[in-house]
Amino acid sequence: MKQEVLTEAMEGDRSIVYQRKFEKVNEIINRLGKSRSALIPILQEVQEEYRYLPEEILTYIAMAMGLAPASVFGVATFYAQFSLEPKGKYVIKICDGTACHVRGSDPVKEAIKKRVNLTGNKKTTEDLRYTVETVSCLGACGLAPVVMINDQIYGQMTPEAINVILDQLEKGEAEDE
Amino acid sequence: MEQKNTVLIDNQVVELNGEKNILELTRKIGIELPTFCYHSELSLYGACRMCVVEIEGRGIMASCSTPPTPGMKILTNSPRVQRVRRTVLELLLANHERECTTCDRNGSCKLQELANRFGVKKIRFGERDIKLPLDQSSPSIVRDPNKCILCGDCVRMCSEVQGIGALDFTGRGSKATVAPAFNKQLSEVECVNCGQCSAVCPTGALVVKDETDKAWAAINNPEKMVVVQVAPAVRVALGEEFGLPAGEIVTGKVVSALKRLGFDKVFDTCITADLTVIEETNEFISRLQQGEKLPQFTSCCPAWVKFAEHNEAEFLKNLSSCRSPQQMFGSLIKKHWAADLGKKPEDIIVVSIMPCTAKKFEASLPHFSTDGVQDVDLVLTTQELARMIREAGLVFEQLDIESFDTPFGFTSGAGVLFGATGGVAEAVLRAAHEFVTGEPIDQINFEEVRGFKHLKEAKVEIAGQEIKVAVVHGLGNAKALLNKIKEGKADYHIIEVMACPGGCIGGAGQPISPSMETKKKRAKGIYNADKLSQLRKSQDNPVVTKFYDQWLEKPNSEQAHEALHTAYANRGRIIGEDIQLLTSKQPDKVDIAVCVGTCCYLKGSYDTLKKFMTQADEAKVREKINLHATFCLEGCEQSPSIKVNNEIINGVTPDQAETVFKEKILTKLKED
Ligand code: SF4
Ligand code: SF4
Ligand code: FES
Secondary structure, three states, X not given: XXXXXXXXXXXXXXXXXXXXXXXXXXHHHHHHOOOHHHHHHHHHHHHHHHOOOOHHHHHHHHHHHOOOHHHHHHHHHHXXXXXXXXXXXXEEEEEXXXXXXXXXXXXXXXXXXXXXXXXXXXXXXXXXXXEEEEEOOOOOHHHOOOEEEOOEEEXXXXXXXXXXXXHHHHHHHHXXX | OOOOOEEEEOOEEEEOOOOOOHHHHHHHOOOOOOOOOOOOOOOOOOOOOOOEEEEOOOEEEXXXXXXOOOOOEEEOOOHHHHHHHHHHHHHHHHOOOOOHHHOOOOOOOHHHHHHHHOOOOOOOOOOOOOOOOOEOOOOOEEEOHHHOOOOXXXXXXXXXXXXXXXXXXXXXXXXXXEEOHXXXXXXXXXXXXXXXXXXXXOOOOEEEOOOHHHXXXXXXOOOOEEEEEEOHHHHHOHHHHHOOOOXXXXXXXXXXXXXXXXXXXXXXXXXXXHHHHHHHHHHHHHHHHHOOOOOEEOOOOHHHHXXXXXXXHHHHXXXXXXXXXXXHHHHHHHHHHHHHOOOOHHHEEEEEEEOXXXXXXXXXXXXXXXXXXXXXXXEEEHHHHXXXXXHOOOOHHHOOOOOOOOOOOOOOHHHHHHHOOOHHHHHHHHHHHXXXXXXXXXXXXXXXXXOOOOEEEEEEEEOOEEEEEEEEEOHHHHHHHHHHHXXXXXXXXXXXXXXXXXXXXXXXXXXXXXXXXXXXXXXXXXXXXXXXXXXXXXXXXXXXXXXXXXXXXXXXXXXXXXXXXXOOOOOXXXXXXXXXXXXXXXXXXXXXXXXXXXXXXHOOHHHHHHHHHHHHHHOOOHHHEEEEEEOOOOOHHHXXXXXXXXXXXXXXXXXXXXXXXXXXXHHHHHHO
16 A cells, blocks of 8 residues: 555656656757757756656757757767666766776675666666666876766775775665655 | 870870869760769768879879879879778778678669679678668668668769758767667658658668568558559660660560569559649649749659658748649549449559659558558569569560550550659640630740759740749759758749759669769650650540540549649658756646747747746746757748647747747646
């Protein structure tokens, strides 16, 4: 019974979120204009809203801007900054540049993957909480190995240290709710 | 030293005359530099690096995208140039599936030709291990990404010449491909099946779908009578496949070849082109008299029709309702001729030989059928017919000359004109005056609508009224003209649109030839065939008159409409998911879709959508509503459109939104 009530409330929440995001998309397009040169900034802002670029939203952007959907898709797939797959609430980037690699980024990565339950090539967890990616250099080699969670940088990571950080993250989240 | 307006190419002094690039200059002095991505009709891309030359002081440069400047010293075949070229080819081949023997373009592939020409005998790099799936979804073309060399010719053709942009680059680096939006299949996007992308593809990455097997199966089926129709443009191009010059009229040989291949009856599509002229001209005259649905657009090009269905909803009512000559032919055979022979539609197989890939798509449309049997069963392109002739071992030059069978074999010159851009307009002009005034027109030739200009215009006086005619070829040109009309900067009474540059003679099913010259020669062939015809006007064709007496009563009659006309419907641009906004889990929910496709969006459907959301909040019914934005409800003429449960409601402008919400949506919620 309790379960039922919960999902319904969640559905309601989700609708509000969908609606707000879609309104934001329109606001972004209106603000940045419909010229072709506005496409990249628009995609950047829209991705900030959705954390990725959903296909139907890209189609919508193409329609609204009078561009061919294929060319919007082309731009969205050209730049590594854009993702067409949903991303988790927490995007964890593990640097695997030379400095980080030699100082042990691999065990850190394994520790994270194990903790959030990601296997094989999967990057995002089923519940859309975590996305785990490796990147080539975060430009903070002095702190190697480096991990970035959303906008926050964590230096000199070890498997133990990252677990502590994730513990804190989850604890903070539980308190928020 | 005196600075002259010359350059030195391979130690030869060459004068500059405003050439835009070195490539053009070398061609003028008889050097054919290899290219993949250079096409005079397309924009410069400079990506393939095949056309390199060595310039003193500047090193290796792409000749297609380097303008010549006075005093330049250029080498086109130096050891360095040779080495670079070979490496480029080797790298392309390393990334390319090398199954030449089974490739459709074996023998006509540019990559193969250049590898051979530059003596690439060994490829030092391994083969690519990833194999991407083929796209066979389109009835007209097959896309094999494994053979793509990323020259971008198709991308530019589709967007620049056709104004569509169904294909584009995706990804980058080693993962780059050319694909439709979201890696969808071609049949799921706004591709119009014109095939022009395959006509410029230098390799086998985009090819015309080969259906010769089906033709052999039909011929070898003893239970069926197999009837074949030949489109006008085929007769001036097929010869090229067998070494004859472009534009040579080979009608008699085509007929003879088809008979020897085993077709039971060989007919001419030009006869239903004559019929099209009569139906379309009468339709035009009645619109003119009633002053409605003008300009009238021609409808014999299925790629143009599909383009209009995707993008030009407001003009759909302006399209002539006439089916294309191919479909009129199929329809008459299956509905009337079969019956006269005491046969059922399924006893006869109708095959078409067309210059066109879009006709394959057209023939597959479900509404072009009789008692559940398709009117045209199979469409082969000129290329495919050539393949069958070769397979059968027929020596083309030695074939006899034979004439078409009766009754669908007697045609006028006007019918033949359908093969070239401007031809339909000219044929209609030959008829319109006579239909209005009862007096035949003296003028037969309308030079203004001939030729390859992007937009051709003519003015003709009929019974004191000036009729303005426009002719465009290439859908990009059509799009530009339509925009002018929308802005009120142009107005015409009748407009001919052909999707392919040059008209059907430039169709993608024709022998592959990149040059405009070839197309011009084919057009000349068409006009010669017209000149040589006994009859020049469609309305003089006695067999067509007989068709009316026997089967169709009179032009635009009920019978004629049943057999020869059709209707059009909007199509969304792309097949995909909706945007979910409110999701209700309740069993008695109301489902509302608001169209945000191009037309509806422009008419403010987003604001309608927003009003619905506010209304839902005010009435406190959010949980009972499923609200989503969708991409085409196919009601574009009276946009914005919405769909409430299964009912489509048109014209829901933002002002109407509140009323519609209260009357159509809230009432539904109360009902339950
Ligand atoms: S067939 Fe025509 S519309 Fe389709 S992708 Fe090729 S060029 Fe574009
Ligand atoms: S112009 Fe002719 S060949 Fe080209 S798509 Fe249209 S009907 Fe086919
Ligand atoms: S033809 Fe010059 S770079 Fe392709």
